[in-house]
Amino acid sequence: MSLPDIRTLVPHSGQMVLLDRVVSADTDDLCAEVRIHAGSMLANEGGVGAWVGIEYMAQAIAAHAGWLAMQRGDEVKVGFLLGSRKYEAKVAQFALGEVLHVHVHRVLQAENGLGAFECRIDVVDGASAAATATVTVFQPHNVNQFLKDGNVG
Template identity: 60%
Template sequence: MTVPDIHSLVPHSGAMSLLGSFVSADEENLTAEVRIGPDTMFLAKGVVGAWVGVEYMAQAVAAHAGYVATQRGEPVRVGFLLGTRRYACAVPAFALGSVLTIHVHRALQGDNGLGAFDCCIQEVSEDGSVKELATATITVFQPDNVEEFLQRSSE
């Protein structure tokens, strides 16, 4: 399997494309990495606030949708983060130099474009142990036609 560029799977661009690299994926799961470096978006005083973990998870869900679409020969489409349930984070922030692994698993997917993903953020320490830093269920919506959906939503 050719490893895709994570940025080709997510319809974000520039500084708002927060994921660093693609690790693995299949029809139900995706794993991506984020390296917290000096140029990382939202870095302040050497840390990224734990609240950004929700966006890391949401972008990994978007990358999963992009991965599944490209496997089917379809274009990457825009989706919407509807919300999160039970976001729990064991740390107040992600430290400069951290390598975060974001795992998403599709828990359900409706024919109407609604979906829910169980997500977690982990960090592998220098001794090889894995620490779970954050968990949540992310709820998303991907309409068949984004322009039509947005037009209807603004009326």
């Protein structure tokens, strides 16, 4: 199966797309890849702070939602990161030259758009579970109506 370009799956543009590609995807799971380099968004002289891992996870969740939308023939929609529980990083930063695999697994998806994902970041050829979290998200059926009046319907 050919996987789409990550930029077609997330509602971000330009440098705000922090992930490089989709490695695998199915109904409940997605794995995305990001290469840490000097030009990476939010990079410092040694790499990218591990705190950015939560955004890598959120974008992988967005890519999963985008992939599912494409499978149904729907458009990719905006979603919202509501929060995370137990974000733990075993490293202070993701070092320059490292390749990360960001794994997201959907554990809850309600009809109203509320979802929860178990997330993990592995360093390829390095630390397994370098960062983990449970991330909650919300994707309203009509984002414009939701932003206008808070109606989730």
